[in-house]
Amino acid sequence: MKTLLVTGYRAHELGIYDNKHPGIPYIKKALANRMLPLLEEGLEWIITPGQYGVDLWACETALELKGSYPGLKLGIITAHAAPEERWKEEKQDEFRRIAAAADYYGAVSNRPYEGSWQFQARDELLMRKSDGLLLVYDADAAEGSPKYIKEKAVKLQEETGYTLLTISMDDIQSMADEENQSSYD
Numbered sequence: 001m002k003t004l005l006v007t008g009y010r011a012h013e014l015g016i017y018d019n020k021h022p023g024i025p026y027i028k029k030a031l032a033n034r035m036l037p038l039l040e041e042g043l044e045w046i047i048t049p050g051q052y053g054v055d056l057w058a059c060e061t062a063l064e065l066k067g068s069y070p071g072l073k074l075g076i077i078t079a080h081a082a083p084e085e086r087w088k089e090e091k092q093d094e095f096r097r098i099a100a101a102a103d104y105y106g107a108v109s110n111r112p113y114e115g116s117w118q119f120q121a122r123d124e125l126l127m128r129k130s131d132g133l134l135l136v137y138d139a140d141a142a143e144g145s146p147k148y149i150k151e152k153a154v155k156l157q158e159e160t161g162y163t164l165l166t167i168s169m170d171d172i173q174s175m176a177d178e179e180n181q182s183s184y185d
Helices: 024-040 054-065 089-101 116-129 146-160 169-184
Strands: 003-008 045-048 073-078 104-107 132-136 163-167
Touching (some): 003 024, 003 054, 003 116, 003 146, 024 054, 024 132, 024 163, 024 169, 045 054, 054 073, 073 089, 073 116, 116 146, 132 146
Parallel strands (some): 003 132, 045 073, 073 104
């Protein structure tokens, strides 16, 4: 696998409203644990839609991993121009900092938000440009926005062998439990 698409829940879907939430480091650690074996096997690109939540945490994780894997590249492909302009200033600053550090940043549509067709076109492009999807998603916990890209990935997997990897809420909770247990030992 050369290019991995990483996405999942938006921050608000997880009840996360600022970047100081104690769950974020565990989500990032779970992402890194799934990315590392792929990097060892030759992963070259991590691409995301760049939405606030798992997408940006995946970007931060990729940027951190570049220290050990300098050949890794990060791409952010948004659905429309200036997706962050309606976010709170702190979130805008975070997005712009991450986008500036990416190896590639672009938008499927250079126009402002016009409709859901932009998101559909973005998802189709991201899936066409990637060899697999790493999705933070848990149908048992809450469906949320990742449901739609998962459906597309399952169909693509059946048709072409596209790789679908998932991280569930249980995976993240287990990681948090292990880390908390080791700090008590």
